[in-house]
Amino acid sequence: MKNYAELWIGYGERQTGRDCINLRKFYLSGAGESDKIVKNAVRELKTGLKAMLDIDPGIVFGSCAETAPVNNGRDIQDREEYTVSLCDDGMAIDAKSGAGILYGVFDVLRSVSCEKDIKEAYASGKTVRPSNPLRMLNHWDNMDGSIERGYSGESFFYVNDEIVIDERTVDYARMIASVGINAVVINNVNVKQAASYMITDRYFDKLSELGEIFAGYGIRLFLSLNYASTIEIGGLDSADPLDEKVIAWWKTKMAEVFERIPTLGGFLVKADSEGRPGPFTYGRTQADGANMLADIAKEYNAIIIWRCFVYNCKQDWRDRKTDRARAGYDNFMPMDGDYHDNVILQIKNGPMDFQIREPISPLLGGLKKTNQMLEVQIAQEYTGHQIDVCYLIPEFKEILGFKTYCSDDKDTVADIISGDTFESRYSGIAAVTNTGNDFNWTGNYLAGANLFGFGRLAFDTDLSSEEIAEEFVRMTISQDEAVVRTIVDILLPSREIYERYTSPLGIGWMVTPATHYGCSVDGYEYDRWGTYHRADHLGIGVDRTDKGTGYALLYNEPNASVYNDPDKCPDELVLFFHHLPYTHKLHSGKTVIQHIYDTHFEGYEEAQQLAEKWKSLKGKVSDEIFENVSERFERQLSNAREWCDQVNSYFFRKSGIPDEKGRQIY
């Protein structure tokens, strides 16, 4: 027995498919049997089919493409594409690389695992080309084993400043490769202490071993980099990106790093953000910093992913001119076109910080001459800490589908990050991951749907939230139709329910400072973080219109005009863009205050209904899963109740306006 769950690669026994002739022989073409990814693919196929159906398939190798060198660029999608089709005595997986074959194998295993009719599923051949070149997970794991914003135990990569490589490491690679992840950053973007030494001899051997394991599953290893390495580990007195000594140090360093870790894809950098060092200290731009590193990394075919989460975190709450929402745009937009071609800017989905509802960052659709990557967060920092169930795939679908109007066609976020809109050399999507060393990897079993779902969606943006949820439940929890239905019905509305009992109408925050779990309406109101709701006895919201901070105007038309006008702005974002009286009527016909009361009472009630649904599964799912999720639901309900009562009481006390429906407010 392993000391962790195998989730969707557990390959428990299945009933359907045993007599399917097509599963008895596989013709693989695209890479040869000596390719190490192909070896892993074949092992996976054999293990999976044996365990699920007691079938030992024959393997026939067909034509073999040339193995191209490691590359993070656009053409990667050509090599990762696969086609699965039926033949008389088996089935064929055609690709142009080992990775393509591996993804084809996982497609077949998924179908078997979901008890699909194989003949039907592949009747006309199925070709899938990944929607995004880079499909990444960002770990915020620290080398002491703690995880920043981790809610699933400690890191499985590090113990006491050492890198741990064991069976779990390999199963992790299998698990994420199975949903299409092809790149992983294994350390926190806040690079401090031991992590600064990742690029030294101290860790090279382990990193090289890890990189090889990942490479066997088509995954490229990335590291977060300390921008001030020249000072902190190099003994120089500067990290000025234009300083010759600094440049020379990096040249030597990178030569060493890429020699010792040949599989390394590049680096992720958080600079000039929340106390991390960066080029601003030397009066240089973000582009100066990114380009310096990228020019050196280029020689090794590597990329620099540079985060846009740069803002003033020492704001004065009295100051109404400074608007944190503008910061990313103001810091990065003026240099559009200046970032070198192996730099990617990594942009959080919203302008603030992973709130339950935010508008899309105006950099997405603003930047036109820069490689871009979207950053989302499946670690539930602001969305319930993997205690509250919050299936995030519907939110990600909204983000990807958002029309930025940056061009006549292909203007959605999905188009931009796929690289199609601007034919970008590098692009993709990253998620701050939600894993840890808990038995079930993600704290709450249901939070596994976000890990599974992120990968599936990044690989195939056209999949629906429901299809993904259903696959997750069938592969991980149960095949029983009623159970599948019940859990899918819990997952699908969970994000909107969470939104209803927490902060209203896009304003965000109102969370307990530091932990970010639980309600504290004024927790950040008189603090330095730039995250205010500005409520008084008359109204609430931040004026980000042309009369306020001007943020609304950073969007392309018609989005700018829509957001700038309280009568056009969608309800769910209206307090993000406008300061409004409690009596302001929303499109829904309700006043702001009545909306707050209604949604909070409803949200809490709906959370109770979700918990009831879960209770009905006793005896129908494993005890381990049932108990884990039940215990979380108990905590979710007390959390939801606090949110509901605190928010309602707060706004009743501020506004003095009673609830039309006369419900109990304190």
Ligand code: GCW
């Ligand atoms: O959401 C904030 C978090 C920080 C995090 C930061 C970031 C890694 O509260 O913990 O630091 O974002 O994205 O860099």
